[in-house]
Amino acid sequence: MIELTNLTKAYGGKLAVDDLSVTVRPGRVTGFLGPNGAGKSTTLRMILGLNAPSAGTVTVDGVPFATHPRGLRHAGALLDAGDVQGGRTARGHLRVLAASNRIPRDRVEEVLDLAGIGAAAGRRISGFSLGMRQRLGIAAALLGDPPVLLFDEPFNGLDPEGVLWVRELFKSLAAEGRTVFVSSHLMSEMxxxxxxxxxxxxxxxxxxxxxxxxxxxxDGGHVRVRTPEAERLATLLTGAGGGVEAAGETLTVTGLSGDRVGELAFEHRVLLRELSTHKASLEAAFMELTADSVEYKAGAKR
Structure with missing residues:
Protein backbone atom coordinates (compact mmCIF):
# COMPACT_ATOMS: atom_id res chain seq x y z
CA MET A 1 0.00 0.00 0.00
CA ILE A 2 1.13 3.55 -0.76
CA GLU A 3 -0.18 6.37 1.44
CA LEU A 4 0.21 10.06 0.64
CA THR A 5 -0.87 12.48 3.36
CA ASN A 6 -0.99 16.23 2.64
CA LEU A 7 2.01 15.70 0.36
CA THR A 8 3.46 18.96 -0.93
CA LYS A 9 6.50 19.81 -3.03
CA ALA A 10 7.57 23.34 -3.91
CA TYR A 11 10.32 24.44 -6.27
CA GLY A 12 11.09 28.05 -5.56
CA GLY A 13 7.72 29.75 -5.37
CA LYS A 14 5.92 27.14 -7.47
CA LEU A 15 3.97 24.18 -6.08
CA ALA A 16 4.58 21.02 -8.11
CA VAL A 17 2.48 18.92 -5.72
CA ASP A 18 -0.10 20.66 -3.56
CA ASP A 19 -1.51 19.04 -0.39
CA LEU A 20 -2.09 15.66 -2.05
CA SER A 21 -3.71 12.91 0.05
CA VAL A 22 -4.25 9.53 -1.64
CA THR A 23 -4.15 5.85 -0.67
CA VAL A 24 -3.09 3.47 -3.45
CA ARG A 25 -4.44 0.09 -2.41
CA PRO A 26 -3.24 -3.42 -3.24
CA GLY A 27 -5.14 -5.87 -5.39
CA ARG A 28 -5.93 -3.56 -8.29
CA VAL A 29 -4.18 -1.57 -11.01
CA THR A 30 -4.42 2.14 -10.17
CA GLY A 31 -3.88 4.56 -13.04
CA PHE A 32 -2.20 7.88 -12.31
CA LEU A 33 -3.34 10.59 -14.74
CA GLY A 34 -2.83 14.28 -15.23
CA PRO A 35 -1.83 16.83 -17.89
CA ASN A 36 1.84 17.58 -18.54
CA GLY A 37 3.24 19.44 -15.57
CA ALA A 38 0.57 18.11 -13.22
CA GLY A 39 3.13 16.74 -10.74
CA LYS A 40 2.91 13.01 -11.52
CA SER A 41 6.64 12.34 -11.91
CA THR A 42 7.46 14.45 -8.86
CA THR A 43 4.93 12.45 -6.83
CA LEU A 44 6.42 9.13 -7.94
CA ARG A 45 9.91 10.33 -7.06
CA MET A 46 8.74 11.37 -3.58
CA ILE A 47 7.15 7.96 -3.03
CA LEU A 48 10.57 6.39 -3.70
CA GLY A 49 12.46 8.89 -1.56
CA LEU A 50 14.27 10.40 -4.57
CA ASN A 51 12.78 13.83 -3.83
CA ALA A 52 12.09 15.11 -0.32
CA PRO A 53 8.62 16.59 0.24
CA SER A 54 8.32 20.20 1.35
CA ALA A 55 5.47 19.13 3.63
CA GLY A 56 3.35 16.08 4.34
CA THR A 57 4.31 12.42 4.36
CA VAL A 58 4.43 9.44 2.02
CA THR A 59 4.83 5.80 3.10
CA VAL A 60 5.21 2.42 1.43
CA ASP A 61 3.62 -0.32 3.52
CA GLY A 62 3.47 1.96 6.52
CA VAL A 63 7.00 3.44 6.55
CA PRO A 64 9.03 5.82 4.37
CA PHE A 65 10.55 3.87 1.49
CA ALA A 66 14.09 4.95 2.41
CA THR A 67 13.85 3.02 5.67
CA HIS A 68 13.42 -0.32 3.88
CA PRO A 69 16.84 -2.02 4.09
CA ARG A 70 16.66 -3.78 0.70
CA GLY A 71 14.59 -1.46 -1.44
CA LEU A 72 13.95 -3.71 -4.44
CA ARG A 73 12.37 -6.33 -2.19
CA HIS A 74 9.74 -3.79 -1.09
CA ALA A 75 9.06 -1.66 -4.16
CA GLY A 76 10.04 -1.93 -7.79
CA ALA A 77 9.87 1.00 -10.17
CA LEU A 78 10.35 2.03 -13.78
CA LEU A 79 10.63 5.82 -13.92
CA ASP A 80 12.89 6.37 -16.94
CA ALA A 81 13.82 3.54 -19.29
CA GLY A 82 16.77 5.57 -20.62
CA ASP A 83 18.35 6.11 -17.21
CA VAL A 84 20.74 3.14 -17.38
CA GLN A 85 24.44 2.66 -18.06
CA GLY A 86 24.56 1.93 -21.79
CA GLY A 87 27.93 0.20 -21.62
CA ARG A 88 26.59 -2.64 -19.50
CA THR A 89 24.81 -5.68 -20.80
CA ALA A 90 21.22 -6.29 -19.75
CA ARG A 91 22.34 -9.23 -17.64
CA GLY A 92 25.18 -7.22 -16.08
CA HIS A 93 22.83 -4.35 -15.21
CA LEU A 94 20.40 -6.66 -13.41
CA ARG A 95 23.18 -8.56 -11.65
CA VAL A 96 24.47 -5.32 -10.13
CA LEU A 97 20.98 -4.51 -8.85
CA ALA A 98 20.54 -8.05 -7.54
CA ALA A 99 23.86 -8.03 -5.69
CA SER A 100 23.12 -4.69 -4.02
CA ASN A 101 19.80 -6.03 -2.74
CA ARG A 102 20.96 -9.56 -1.88
CA ILE A 103 18.75 -11.11 -4.53
CA PRO A 104 19.82 -14.55 -5.86
CA ARG A 105 21.50 -14.51 -9.28
CA ASP A 106 19.05 -17.00 -10.76
CA ARG A 107 16.31 -14.41 -10.30
CA VAL A 108 18.08 -12.30 -12.94
CA GLU A 109 17.53 -14.99 -15.56
CA GLU A 110 13.91 -15.40 -14.49
CA VAL A 111 13.01 -11.75 -15.03
CA LEU A 112 14.99 -11.52 -18.28
CA ASP A 113 12.92 -14.37 -19.66
CA LEU A 114 9.70 -12.97 -18.19
CA ALA A 115 10.36 -9.66 -19.96
CA GLY A 116 11.07 -11.43 -23.24
CA ILE A 117 14.68 -10.23 -23.55
CA GLY A 118 16.54 -13.35 -22.45
CA ALA A 119 18.00 -13.77 -25.94
CA ALA A 120 19.42 -10.23 -25.77
CA ALA A 121 20.78 -10.51 -22.21
CA GLY A 122 24.41 -10.42 -23.36
CA ARG A 123 24.02 -7.34 -25.54
CA ARG A 124 25.03 -3.84 -24.46
CA ILE A 125 22.08 -1.67 -23.46
CA SER A 126 23.29 1.16 -25.71
CA GLY A 127 22.13 -0.93 -28.68
CA PHE A 128 18.64 -1.49 -27.31
CA SER A 129 15.54 0.09 -28.81
CA LEU A 130 13.23 2.07 -26.53
CA GLY A 131 10.87 -0.91 -26.36
CA MET A 132 13.67 -3.21 -25.24
CA ARG A 133 14.79 -0.69 -22.63
CA GLN A 134 11.21 -0.56 -21.34
CA ARG A 135 11.23 -4.34 -21.02
CA LEU A 136 14.56 -4.18 -19.19
CA GLY A 137 13.18 -1.53 -16.83
CA ILE A 138 10.17 -3.70 -16.08
CA ALA A 139 12.47 -6.66 -15.46
CA ALA A 140 14.44 -4.53 -12.99
CA ALA A 141 11.23 -3.50 -11.20
CA LEU A 142 10.24 -7.16 -10.81
CA LEU A 143 13.70 -8.31 -9.71
CA GLY A 144 13.03 -8.32 -5.97
CA ASP A 145 9.52 -9.78 -6.35
CA PRO A 146 8.17 -6.70 -4.47
CA PRO A 147 4.64 -6.14 -3.16
CA VAL A 148 4.57 -2.55 -4.50
CA LEU A 149 5.24 -1.56 -8.12
CA LEU A 150 5.35 1.87 -9.78
CA PHE A 151 5.59 2.53 -13.50
CA ASP A 152 5.92 5.86 -15.32
CA GLU A 153 4.85 5.70 -19.00
CA PRO A 154 5.59 1.96 -19.34
CA PHE A 155 3.85 1.61 -22.73
CA ASN A 156 6.13 4.05 -24.58
CA GLY A 157 8.05 2.44 -27.44
CA LEU A 158 6.38 -0.96 -27.16
CA ASP A 159 4.99 -2.78 -30.19
CA PRO A 160 1.41 -4.18 -30.02
CA GLU A 161 2.64 -7.51 -28.60
CA GLY A 162 4.60 -5.67 -25.94
CA VAL A 163 1.64 -3.48 -25.01
CA LEU A 164 -0.58 -6.54 -24.62
CA TRP A 165 2.10 -8.26 -22.51
CA VAL A 166 2.44 -5.26 -20.18
CA ARG A 167 -1.32 -4.90 -19.85
CA GLU A 168 -1.78 -8.53 -18.84
CA LEU A 169 1.32 -8.45 -16.60
CA PHE A 170 -0.03 -5.53 -14.58
CA LYS A 171 -3.40 -7.21 -14.16
CA SER A 172 -1.79 -10.46 -13.03
CA LEU A 173 0.44 -8.64 -10.54
CA ALA A 174 -2.58 -6.89 -9.04
CA ALA A 175 -4.48 -10.20 -8.92
CA GLU A 176 -1.66 -11.55 -6.73
CA GLY A 177 -2.47 -8.83 -4.20
CA ARG A 178 0.27 -6.37 -5.11
CA THR A 179 -0.04 -2.58 -5.27
CA VAL A 180 0.35 -1.51 -8.92
CA PHE A 181 0.53 2.24 -9.65
CA VAL A 182 0.82 3.22 -13.32
CA SER A 183 1.25 6.69 -14.79
CA SER A 184 0.47 7.02 -18.50
CA HIS A 185 -0.79 9.47 -21.10
CA LEU A 186 -2.29 6.65 -23.18
CA MET A 187 -5.97 6.76 -22.29
CA SER A 188 -6.77 3.68 -24.36
CA GLU A 189 -4.33 1.65 -22.29
CA MET A 190 -5.66 3.02 -19.02
CA ASP A 219 -20.03 13.99 -21.45
CA GLY A 220 -20.47 11.28 -24.08
CA GLY A 221 -22.06 8.29 -22.37
CA HIS A 222 -25.58 7.87 -23.71
CA VAL A 223 -28.20 5.54 -25.15
CA ARG A 224 -29.74 6.19 -28.55
CA VAL A 225 -33.21 4.86 -29.37
CA ARG A 226 -35.46 5.24 -32.42
CA THR A 227 -39.19 4.72 -32.07
CA PRO A 228 -42.42 5.91 -33.73
CA GLU A 229 -43.64 6.65 -30.18
CA ALA A 230 -40.84 9.02 -29.30
CA GLU A 231 -42.95 11.44 -27.27
CA ARG A 232 -44.48 8.72 -25.06
CA LEU A 233 -41.13 7.01 -24.50
CA ALA A 234 -39.47 10.33 -23.68
CA THR A 235 -42.04 10.90 -20.94
CA LEU A 236 -41.39 7.43 -19.50
CA LEU A 237 -37.61 7.90 -19.58
CA THR A 238 -37.77 11.34 -17.98
CA GLY A 239 -39.99 9.93 -15.23
CA ALA A 240 -37.37 7.25 -14.56
CA GLY A 241 -34.67 9.87 -14.02
CA GLY A 242 -33.16 10.02 -17.49
CA GLY A 243 -32.23 13.03 -19.52
CA VAL A 244 -33.73 13.04 -23.02
CA GLU A 245 -32.99 14.98 -26.19
CA ALA A 246 -35.41 14.37 -29.06
CA ALA A 247 -34.88 14.69 -32.80
CA GLY A 248 -37.88 13.29 -34.62
CA GLU A 249 -38.11 9.57 -33.90
CA THR A 250 -34.62 9.50 -32.35
CA LEU A 251 -34.01 10.02 -28.62
CA THR A 252 -30.61 10.50 -27.00
CA VAL A 253 -30.82 9.35 -23.38
CA THR A 254 -28.39 10.04 -20.54
CA GLY A 255 -28.51 8.85 -16.95
CA LEU A 256 -30.03 5.44 -17.76
CA SER A 257 -28.39 2.24 -19.00
CA GLY A 258 -29.32 0.63 -22.30
CA ASP A 259 -30.81 -2.29 -20.37
CA ARG A 260 -33.04 0.05 -18.36
CA VAL A 261 -34.23 1.89 -21.48
CA GLY A 262 -35.09 -1.43 -23.14
CA GLU A 263 -36.92 -2.67 -20.03
CA LEU A 264 -39.06 0.47 -19.85
CA ALA A 265 -39.96 0.20 -23.53
CA PHE A 266 -40.88 -3.48 -23.12
CA GLU A 267 -42.93 -2.89 -19.94
CA HIS A 268 -45.00 -0.18 -21.66
CA ARG A 269 -45.13 -1.91 -25.05
CA VAL A 270 -43.29 0.80 -26.93
CA LEU A 271 -41.98 -0.34 -30.31
CA LEU A 272 -38.23 0.22 -30.74
CA ARG A 273 -36.62 0.29 -34.14
CA GLU A 274 -33.13 0.94 -32.77
CA LEU A 275 -31.39 0.82 -29.38
CA SER A 276 -27.64 1.43 -29.12
CA THR A 277 -25.40 2.16 -26.16
CA HIS A 278 -22.50 4.59 -26.49
CA LYS A 279 -20.07 4.26 -23.60
CA ALA A 280 -18.55 7.30 -21.98
CA SER A 281 -14.97 7.86 -23.13
CA LEU A 282 -12.19 8.05 -20.55
CA GLU A 283 -10.35 10.44 -22.84
CA ALA A 284 -13.39 12.73 -23.15
CA ALA A 285 -13.90 12.75 -19.38
CA PHE A 286 -10.21 13.42 -18.79
CA MET A 287 -10.11 16.32 -21.24
CA GLU A 288 -13.27 17.83 -19.77
CA LEU A 289 -12.39 17.47 -16.10
CA THR A 290 -8.75 18.59 -16.41
CA ALA A 291 -9.36 21.47 -18.83
CA ASP A 292 -8.71 24.09 -16.15
CA SER A 293 -5.51 22.32 -15.05
CA VAL A 294 -3.67 22.23 -18.37
CA GLU A 295 -0.47 24.24 -18.01
CA TYR A 296 0.85 23.98 -21.57
CA LYS A 297 -1.72 24.54 -24.34
CA ALA A 298 -1.00 24.56 -28.05
CA GLY A 299 -2.03 27.65 -29.95
CA ALA A 300 -4.31 27.73 -32.97
CA LYS A 301 -2.74 27.27 -36.40
CA ARG A 302 -2.19 30.51 -38.30
Missing part, protein backbone atom coordinates in the same frame (compact mmCIF):
# COMPACT_ATOMS: atom_id res chain seq x y z
CA UNK A 191 -9.16 1.99 -20.13
CA UNK A 192 -7.88 -1.53 -20.81
CA UNK A 193 -5.62 -1.86 -17.78
CA UNK A 194 -6.67 0.21 -14.75
CA UNK A 195 -9.59 -0.43 -12.41
CA UNK A 196 -9.11 2.70 -10.34
CA UNK A 197 -7.84 6.19 -11.17
CA UNK A 198 -6.03 8.94 -9.32
CA UNK A 199 -6.21 12.14 -11.38
CA UNK A 200 -4.30 15.31 -10.53
CA UNK A 201 -3.96 18.76 -12.09
CA UNK A 202 -1.50 21.48 -11.11
CA UNK A 203 -0.44 19.24 -8.24
CA UNK A 204 -3.90 18.97 -6.69
CA UNK A 205 -6.27 16.00 -6.53
CA UNK A 206 -9.08 16.03 -9.10
CA UNK A 207 -10.41 12.49 -8.71
CA UNK A 208 -9.77 9.31 -6.73
CA UNK A 209 -12.37 6.79 -7.92
CA UNK A 210 -13.08 3.80 -10.13
CA UNK A 211 -12.36 4.13 -13.84
CA UNK A 212 -16.05 3.61 -14.65
CA UNK A 213 -17.13 6.35 -12.24
CA UNK A 214 -14.59 8.82 -13.60
CA UNK A 215 -15.44 8.13 -17.25
CA UNK A 216 -19.12 8.53 -16.42
CA UNK A 217 -18.55 12.04 -15.08
CA UNK A 218 -17.73 13.33 -18.54
Missing amino acids: ENTAEHLVVIGRGRLIADESLAAFAGRG
Whole structure:
Protein backbone atom coordinates (compact mmCIF):
# COMPACT_ATOMS: atom_id res chain seq x y z
CA MET A 1 0.00 0.00 0.00
CA ILE A 2 1.13 3.55 -0.76
CA GLU A 3 -0.18 6.37 1.44
CA LEU A 4 0.21 10.06 0.64
CA THR A 5 -0.87 12.48 3.36
CA ASN A 6 -0.99 16.23 2.64
CA LEU A 7 2.01 15.70 0.36
CA THR A 8 3.46 18.96 -0.93
CA LYS A 9 6.50 19.81 -3.03
CA ALA A 10 7.57 23.34 -3.91
CA TYR A 11 10.32 24.44 -6.27
CA GLY A 12 11.09 28.05 -5.56
CA GLY A 13 7.72 29.75 -5.37
CA LYS A 14 5.92 27.14 -7.47
CA LEU A 15 3.97 24.18 -6.08
CA ALA A 16 4.58 21.02 -8.11
CA VAL A 17 2.48 18.92 -5.72
CA ASP A 18 -0.10 20.66 -3.56
CA ASP A 19 -1.51 19.04 -0.39
CA LEU A 20 -2.09 15.66 -2.05
CA SER A 21 -3.71 12.91 0.05
CA VAL A 22 -4.25 9.53 -1.64
CA THR A 23 -4.15 5.85 -0.67
CA VAL A 24 -3.09 3.47 -3.45
CA ARG A 25 -4.44 0.09 -2.41
CA PRO A 26 -3.24 -3.42 -3.24
CA GLY A 27 -5.14 -5.87 -5.39
CA ARG A 28 -5.93 -3.56 -8.29
CA VAL A 29 -4.18 -1.57 -11.01
CA THR A 30 -4.42 2.14 -10.17
CA GLY A 31 -3.88 4.56 -13.04
CA PHE A 32 -2.20 7.88 -12.31
CA LEU A 33 -3.34 10.59 -14.74
CA GLY A 34 -2.83 14.28 -15.23
CA PRO A 35 -1.83 16.83 -17.89
CA ASN A 36 1.84 17.58 -18.54
CA GLY A 37 3.24 19.44 -15.57
CA ALA A 38 0.57 18.11 -13.22
CA GLY A 39 3.13 16.74 -10.74
CA LYS A 40 2.91 13.01 -11.52
CA SER A 41 6.64 12.34 -11.91
CA THR A 42 7.46 14.45 -8.86
CA THR A 43 4.93 12.45 -6.83
CA LEU A 44 6.42 9.13 -7.94
CA ARG A 45 9.91 10.33 -7.06
CA MET A 46 8.74 11.37 -3.58
CA ILE A 47 7.15 7.96 -3.03
CA LEU A 48 10.57 6.39 -3.70
CA GLY A 49 12.46 8.89 -1.56
CA LEU A 50 14.27 10.40 -4.57
CA ASN A 51 12.78 13.83 -3.83
CA ALA A 52 12.09 15.11 -0.32
CA PRO A 53 8.62 16.59 0.24
CA SER A 54 8.32 20.20 1.35
CA ALA A 55 5.47 19.13 3.63
CA GLY A 56 3.35 16.08 4.34
CA THR A 57 4.31 12.42 4.36
CA VAL A 58 4.43 9.44 2.02
CA THR A 59 4.83 5.80 3.10
CA VAL A 60 5.21 2.42 1.43
CA ASP A 61 3.62 -0.32 3.52
CA GLY A 62 3.47 1.96 6.52
CA VAL A 63 7.00 3.44 6.55
CA PRO A 64 9.03 5.82 4.37
CA PHE A 65 10.55 3.87 1.49
CA ALA A 66 14.09 4.95 2.41
CA THR A 67 13.85 3.02 5.67
CA HIS A 68 13.42 -0.32 3.88
CA PRO A 69 16.84 -2.02 4.09
CA ARG A 70 16.66 -3.78 0.70
CA GLY A 71 14.59 -1.46 -1.44
CA LEU A 72 13.95 -3.71 -4.44
CA ARG A 73 12.37 -6.33 -2.19
CA HIS A 74 9.74 -3.79 -1.09
CA ALA A 75 9.06 -1.66 -4.16
CA GLY A 76 10.04 -1.93 -7.79
CA ALA A 77 9.87 1.00 -10.17
CA LEU A 78 10.35 2.03 -13.78
CA LEU A 79 10.63 5.82 -13.92
CA ASP A 80 12.89 6.37 -16.94
CA ALA A 81 13.82 3.54 -19.29
CA GLY A 82 16.77 5.57 -20.62
CA ASP A 83 18.35 6.11 -17.21
CA VAL A 84 20.74 3.14 -17.38
CA GLN A 85 24.44 2.66 -18.06
CA GLY A 86 24.56 1.93 -21.79
CA GLY A 87 27.93 0.20 -21.62
CA ARG A 88 26.59 -2.64 -19.50
CA THR A 89 24.81 -5.68 -20.80
CA ALA A 90 21.22 -6.29 -19.75
CA ARG A 91 22.34 -9.23 -17.64
CA GLY A 92 25.18 -7.22 -16.08
CA HIS A 93 22.83 -4.35 -15.21
CA LEU A 94 20.40 -6.66 -13.41
CA ARG A 95 23.18 -8.56 -11.65
CA VAL A 96 24.47 -5.32 -10.13
CA LEU A 97 20.98 -4.51 -8.85
CA ALA A 98 20.54 -8.05 -7.54
CA ALA A 99 23.86 -8.03 -5.69
CA SER A 100 23.12 -4.69 -4.02
CA ASN A 101 19.80 -6.03 -2.74
CA ARG A 102 20.96 -9.56 -1.88
CA ILE A 103 18.75 -11.11 -4.53
CA PRO A 104 19.82 -14.55 -5.86
CA ARG A 105 21.50 -14.51 -9.28
CA ASP A 106 19.05 -17.00 -10.76
CA ARG A 107 16.31 -14.41 -10.30
CA VAL A 108 18.08 -12.30 -12.94
CA GLU A 109 17.53 -14.99 -15.56
CA GLU A 110 13.91 -15.40 -14.49
CA VAL A 111 13.01 -11.75 -15.03
CA LEU A 112 14.99 -11.52 -18.28
CA ASP A 113 12.92 -14.37 -19.66
CA LEU A 114 9.70 -12.97 -18.19
CA ALA A 115 10.36 -9.66 -19.96
CA GLY A 116 11.07 -11.43 -23.24
CA ILE A 117 14.68 -10.23 -23.55
CA GLY A 118 16.54 -13.35 -22.45
CA ALA A 119 18.00 -13.77 -25.94
CA ALA A 120 19.42 -10.23 -25.77
CA ALA A 121 20.78 -10.51 -22.21
CA GLY A 122 24.41 -10.42 -23.36
CA ARG A 123 24.02 -7.34 -25.54
CA ARG A 124 25.03 -3.84 -24.46
CA ILE A 125 22.08 -1.67 -23.46
CA SER A 126 23.29 1.16 -25.71
CA GLY A 127 22.13 -0.93 -28.68
CA PHE A 128 18.64 -1.49 -27.31
CA SER A 129 15.54 0.09 -28.81
CA LEU A 130 13.23 2.07 -26.53
CA GLY A 131 10.87 -0.91 -26.36
CA MET A 132 13.67 -3.21 -25.24
CA ARG A 133 14.79 -0.69 -22.63
CA GLN A 134 11.21 -0.56 -21.34
CA ARG A 135 11.23 -4.34 -21.02
CA LEU A 136 14.56 -4.18 -19.19
CA GLY A 137 13.18 -1.53 -16.83
CA ILE A 138 10.17 -3.70 -16.08
CA ALA A 139 12.47 -6.66 -15.46
CA ALA A 140 14.44 -4.53 -12.99
CA ALA A 141 11.23 -3.50 -11.20
CA LEU A 142 10.24 -7.16 -10.81
CA LEU A 143 13.70 -8.31 -9.71
CA GLY A 144 13.03 -8.32 -5.97
CA ASP A 145 9.52 -9.78 -6.35
CA PRO A 146 8.17 -6.70 -4.47
CA PRO A 147 4.64 -6.14 -3.16
CA VAL A 148 4.57 -2.55 -4.50
CA LEU A 149 5.24 -1.56 -8.12
CA LEU A 150 5.35 1.87 -9.78
CA PHE A 151 5.59 2.53 -13.50
CA ASP A 152 5.92 5.86 -15.32
CA GLU A 153 4.85 5.70 -19.00
CA PRO A 154 5.59 1.96 -19.34
CA PHE A 155 3.85 1.61 -22.73
CA ASN A 156 6.13 4.05 -24.58
CA GLY A 157 8.05 2.44 -27.44
CA LEU A 158 6.38 -0.96 -27.16
CA ASP A 159 4.99 -2.78 -30.19
CA PRO A 160 1.41 -4.18 -30.02
CA GLU A 161 2.64 -7.51 -28.60
CA GLY A 162 4.60 -5.67 -25.94
CA VAL A 163 1.64 -3.48 -25.01
CA LEU A 164 -0.58 -6.54 -24.62
CA TRP A 165 2.10 -8.26 -22.51
CA VAL A 166 2.44 -5.26 -20.18
CA ARG A 167 -1.32 -4.90 -19.85
CA GLU A 168 -1.78 -8.53 -18.84
CA LEU A 169 1.32 -8.45 -16.60
CA PHE A 170 -0.03 -5.53 -14.58
CA LYS A 171 -3.40 -7.21 -14.16
CA SER A 172 -1.79 -10.46 -13.03
CA LEU A 173 0.44 -8.64 -10.54
CA ALA A 174 -2.58 -6.89 -9.04
CA ALA A 175 -4.48 -10.20 -8.92
CA GLU A 176 -1.66 -11.55 -6.73
CA GLY A 177 -2.47 -8.83 -4.20
CA ARG A 178 0.27 -6.37 -5.11
CA THR A 179 -0.04 -2.58 -5.27
CA VAL A 180 0.35 -1.51 -8.92
CA PHE A 181 0.53 2.24 -9.65
CA VAL A 182 0.82 3.22 -13.32
CA SER A 183 1.25 6.69 -14.79
CA SER A 184 0.47 7.02 -18.50
CA HIS A 185 -0.79 9.47 -21.10
CA LEU A 186 -2.29 6.65 -23.18
CA MET A 187 -5.97 6.76 -22.29
CA SER A 188 -6.77 3.68 -24.36
CA GLU A 189 -4.33 1.65 -22.29
CA MET A 190 -5.66 3.02 -19.02
CA GLU A 191 -9.16 1.99 -20.13
CA ASN A 192 -7.88 -1.53 -20.81
CA THR A 193 -5.62 -1.86 -17.78
CA ALA A 194 -6.67 0.21 -14.75
CA GLU A 195 -9.59 -0.43 -12.41
CA HIS A 196 -9.11 2.70 -10.34
CA LEU A 197 -7.84 6.19 -11.17
CA VAL A 198 -6.03 8.94 -9.32
CA VAL A 199 -6.21 12.14 -11.38
CA ILE A 200 -4.30 15.31 -10.53
CA GLY A 201 -3.96 18.76 -12.09
CA ARG A 202 -1.50 21.48 -11.11
CA GLY A 203 -0.44 19.24 -8.24
CA ARG A 204 -3.90 18.97 -6.69
CA LEU A 205 -6.27 16.00 -6.53
CA ILE A 206 -9.08 16.03 -9.10
CA ALA A 207 -10.41 12.49 -8.71
CA ASP A 208 -9.77 9.31 -6.73
CA GLU A 209 -12.37 6.79 -7.92
CA SER A 210 -13.08 3.80 -10.13
CA LEU A 211 -12.36 4.13 -13.84
CA ALA A 212 -16.05 3.61 -14.65
CA ALA A 213 -17.13 6.35 -12.24
CA PHE A 214 -14.59 8.82 -13.60
CA ALA A 215 -15.44 8.13 -17.25
CA GLY A 216 -19.12 8.53 -16.42
CA ARG A 217 -18.55 12.04 -15.08
CA GLY A 218 -17.73 13.33 -18.54
CA ASP A 219 -20.03 13.99 -21.45
CA GLY A 220 -20.47 11.28 -24.08
CA GLY A 221 -22.06 8.29 -22.37
CA HIS A 222 -25.58 7.87 -23.71
CA VAL A 223 -28.20 5.54 -25.15
CA ARG A 224 -29.74 6.19 -28.55
CA VAL A 225 -33.21 4.86 -29.37
CA ARG A 226 -35.46 5.24 -32.42
CA THR A 227 -39.19 4.72 -32.07
CA PRO A 228 -42.42 5.91 -33.73
CA GLU A 229 -43.64 6.65 -30.18
CA ALA A 230 -40.84 9.02 -29.30
CA GLU A 231 -42.95 11.44 -27.27
CA ARG A 232 -44.48 8.72 -25.06
CA LEU A 233 -41.13 7.01 -24.50
CA ALA A 234 -39.47 10.33 -23.68
CA THR A 235 -42.04 10.90 -20.94
CA LEU A 236 -41.39 7.43 -19.50
CA LEU A 237 -37.61 7.90 -19.58
CA THR A 238 -37.77 11.34 -17.98
CA GLY A 239 -39.99 9.93 -15.23
CA ALA A 240 -37.37 7.25 -14.56
CA GLY A 241 -34.67 9.87 -14.02
CA GLY A 242 -33.16 10.02 -17.49
CA GLY A 243 -32.23 13.03 -19.52
CA VAL A 244 -33.73 13.04 -23.02
CA GLU A 245 -32.99 14.98 -26.19
CA ALA A 246 -35.41 14.37 -29.06
CA ALA A 247 -34.88 14.69 -32.80
CA GLY A 248 -37.88 13.29 -34.62
CA GLU A 249 -38.11 9.57 -33.90
CA THR A 250 -34.62 9.50 -32.35
CA LEU A 251 -34.01 10.02 -28.62
CA THR A 252 -30.61 10.50 -27.00
CA VAL A 253 -30.82 9.35 -23.38
CA THR A 254 -28.39 10.04 -20.54
CA GLY A 255 -28.51 8.85 -16.95
CA LEU A 256 -30.03 5.44 -17.76
CA SER A 257 -28.39 2.24 -19.00
CA GLY A 258 -29.32 0.63 -22.30
CA ASP A 259 -30.81 -2.29 -20.37
CA ARG A 260 -33.04 0.05 -18.36
CA VAL A 261 -34.23 1.89 -21.48
CA GLY A 262 -35.09 -1.43 -23.14
CA GLU A 263 -36.92 -2.67 -20.03
CA LEU A 264 -39.06 0.47 -19.85
CA ALA A 265 -39.96 0.20 -23.53
CA PHE A 266 -40.88 -3.48 -23.12
CA GLU A 267 -42.93 -2.89 -19.94
CA HIS A 268 -45.00 -0.18 -21.66
CA ARG A 269 -45.13 -1.91 -25.05
CA VAL A 270 -43.29 0.80 -26.93
CA LEU A 271 -41.98 -0.34 -30.31
CA LEU A 272 -38.23 0.22 -30.74
CA ARG A 273 -36.62 0.29 -34.14
CA GLU A 274 -33.13 0.94 -32.77
CA LEU A 275 -31.39 0.82 -29.38
CA SER A 276 -27.64 1.43 -29.12
CA THR A 277 -25.40 2.16 -26.16
CA HIS A 278 -22.50 4.59 -26.49
CA LYS A 279 -20.07 4.26 -23.60
CA ALA A 280 -18.55 7.30 -21.98
CA SER A 281 -14.97 7.86 -23.13
CA LEU A 282 -12.19 8.05 -20.55
CA GLU A 283 -10.35 10.44 -22.84
CA ALA A 284 -13.39 12.73 -23.15
CA ALA A 285 -13.90 12.75 -19.38
CA PHE A 286 -10.21 13.42 -18.79
CA MET A 287 -10.11 16.32 -21.24
CA GLU A 288 -13.27 17.83 -19.77
CA LEU A 289 -12.39 17.47 -16.10
CA THR A 290 -8.75 18.59 -16.41
CA ALA A 291 -9.36 21.47 -18.83
CA ASP A 292 -8.71 24.09 -16.15
CA SER A 293 -5.51 22.32 -15.05
CA VAL A 294 -3.67 22.23 -18.37
CA GLU A 295 -0.47 24.24 -18.01
CA TYR A 296 0.85 23.98 -21.57
CA LYS A 297 -1.72 24.54 -24.34
CA ALA A 298 -1.00 24.56 -28.05
CA GLY A 299 -2.03 27.65 -29.95
CA ALA A 300 -4.31 27.73 -32.97
CA LYS A 301 -2.74 27.27 -36.40
CA ARG A 302 -2.19 30.51 -38.30
